[in-house]
Amino acid sequence: MVITRGLAAVGRSSLATLSSIGEVALFLFSTLSHMVRPPFYGREFAMALFNIGWLSLPVVGMTAIFTGGALALQIYDGSSRFSAEAVVPQIVAIGMVRELGPVLVGLMVAARVTSSIAAEIATMKVTEQIDALVTLSTNPMKYLTAPRVLAAIIVVPVLVGIGDIIGIYGGFLVATGQLGFNPATYVRNTADFLQAADIISSLIKGSVFGGIAALMGCYFGMNSGRGAQGVGRATKGSVQAAAVLILAANFLLTSLFFGS
Amino acid sequence: MITFDNVHKSFGPKRVLRGVNLEIAKGTSMVIIGGSGTGKSVTLKSVLGLITPDNGTILVDGKDATKGDRDAFLARFGMLFQGGALFDSLTVWQNVAFRLLRGALKRPKAEAREIAIEKLRRVGLTPDVADLFPSELSGGMQKRVSLARAIAAEPEIIFFDEPTTGLDPIMSGVINDLIREIVVEMGATAMTITHDMTSVRAIADNVAMLHDGVIQWTGPVGQMDSSGDPYLAQFISGSAEGPIEAVR
Numbered sequence A: 001m002v003i004t005r006g007l008a009a010v011g012r013s014s015l016a017t018l019s020s021i022g023e024v025a026l027f028l029f030s031t032l033s034h035m036v037r038p039p040f041y042g043r044e045f046a047m048a049l050f051n052i053g054w055l056s057l058p059v060v061g062m063t064a065i066f067t068g069g070a071l072a073l074q075i076y077d078g079s080s081r082f083s084a085e086a087v088v089p090q091i092v093a094i095g096m097v098r099e100l101g102p103v104l105v106g107l108m109v110a111a112r113v114t115s116s117i118a119a120e121i122a123t124m125k126v127t128e129q130i131d132a133l134v135t136l137s138t139n140p141m142k143y144l145t146a147p148r149v150l151a152a153i154i155v156v157p158v159l160v161g162i163g164d165i166i167g168i169y170g171g172f173l174v175a176t177g178q179l180g181f182n183p184a185t186y187v188r189n190t191a192d193f194l195q196a197a198d199i200i201s202s203l204i205k206g207s208v209f210g211g212i213a214a215l216m217g218c219y220f221g222m223n224s225g226r227g228a229q230g231v232g233r234a235t236k237g238s239v240q241a242a243a244v245l246i247l248a249a250n251f252l253l254t255s256l257f258f259g260s
Numbered sequence B: 001m002i003t004f005d006n007v008h009k010s011f012g013p014k015r016v017l018r019g020v021n022l023e024i025a026k027g028t029s030m031v032i033i034g035g036s037g038t039g040k041s042v043t044l045k046s047v048l049g050l051i052t053p054d055n056g057t058i059l060v061d062g063k064d065a066t067k068g069d070r071d072a073f074l075a076r077f078g079m080l081f082q083g084g085a086l087f088d089s090l091t092v093w094q095n096v097a098f099r100l101l102r103g104a105l106k107r108p109k110a111e112a113r114e115i116a117i118e119k120l121r122r123v124g125l126t127p128d129v130a131d132l133f134p135s136e137l138s139g140g141m142q143k144r145v146s147l148a149r150a151i152a153a154e155p156e157i158i159f160f161d162e163p164t165t166g167l168d169p170i171m172s173g174v175i176n177d178l179i180r181e182i183v184v185e186m187g188a189t190a191m192t193i194t195h196d197m198t199s200v201r202a203i204a205d206n207v208a209m210l211h212d213g214v215i216q217w218t219g220p221v222g223q224m225d226s227s228g229d230p231y232l233a234q235f236i237s238g239s240a241e242g243p244i245e246a247v248r
Helices: A002-036 A042-052 A054-082 A085-126 A129-135 A140-177 A183-193 A196-222 A227-258 B040-048 B070-074 B092-096 B109-122 B139-151 B169-186 B197-203 B230-237
Strands: B002-011 B014-024 B029-033 B055-060 B077-080 B157-161 B189-193 B206-211 B214-220
Touching: A002 A140, A002 A196, A042 A054, A042 A085, A042 A140, A042 A196, A054 A085, A054 A140, A085 A129, A085 A140, A085 A183, A085 A196, A085 A227, A129 A140, A129 B040, A129 B077, A140 A183, A140 A196, A196 A227, B002 B040, B014 B029, B014 B040, B014 B206, B014 B214, B029 B040, B029 B197, B040 B055, B040 B157, B040 B189, B077 B139, B092 B109, B092 B139, B109 B139, B139 B157, B139 B169, B157 B169, B169 B189, B169 B197, B189 B197, B206 B230, B214 B230
Parallel strands: B029 B189, B029 B206, B077 B157, B157 B189
Antiparallel strands: B002 B014, B002 B055, B206 B214
């Protein structure tokens, strides 16, 4: 009896997970199809670019500069164990550009933007604003979801690029100010070591992570439950899902780009 | 004309509509009354496609409401939502002119603003509220803005979902009078759901009472008090005694 109940619970949970994956996939296809079919809502798109991109700059900059500085200290300490301190510029650069830049920016965007999108759309749903959009002949997927997801896909790579530069600069400040590196040599070593593939992979990751962050915000917002509790659950669920999916996508993309 | 033919809708095990049959003649004002949770909003939202019925058909001027061009279909409707449902991120005039700023009914911005201000005047608001945000308005003013938005594109059919909920009796009276005036003036077909009997008497040409998922009684508002229907009589009197079970 206990075993049967346990199996039933596992079965229900598996079905629910598969159902959610299917729903998110359909939501994604619907969003993509609305991105390429008119009408297009330029004002909504511009607002999303501003909210996701410009307003995220402070948090991205702060995160990147401290991470770059900490990374320089860690690498210096670790590499000094086998007298390889000279690799600090190269490892900071590759660490920031390939991994920490895109992942941290993705997670910051998930924390700041995904939660905000989910709470906004969920509140709109609870207060019947989504229904009002429909009655005003406006498709909510086209008006709310498509502009936000498209804006995130475009603007998060820019944030990642800025985060990469600021992170490397954080490492540079620590290395030259505290660890005794020569500034010109540090810059030259960084520039010489980085390859175009590193930068391109970083930007592609940013684009994918941005898309995930906005998509999860919209999906959970559109599917929120009733009342304040529904809004709270949607917000929490969206950030959790976005963070996990960003980390999973990071692994898959890293395997794809650098696995061999 | 709007026709409900044997419309059913369930949410999980809960059967909300169990065969709604109702006709709303063109240019008349139908008010649907009934207790909380009897499916009034579901009935209204089913016409607009916000909720899909499980069975039955809804015809608008003889055409199935679920088929055909959605945009063209919805362009014929205006709706006043219970809570106003104004868009927080847009100013009052942008809310009112929402339909006129995008889509098939798009007009130049200046013209859309002019129409919005004219509609605001029609519902008793001065042009100085046009550039405010909905959060800066009182509940009564938000209702008026929502009403202005509902009539901005001069729809043929207007739905009112609990138009006086949350308003004081005087403001309720003002909104009721406005609705009646506007519906008559525009010659629109109106469908209102409410459990406010003052609204019913002010707005309705005809009344339908929804109970237990079906239309329990329907007829002209003038016959409502002498209908002889025990359900309707109990609802009008607000008595706890009668065929409608009142949970204490």
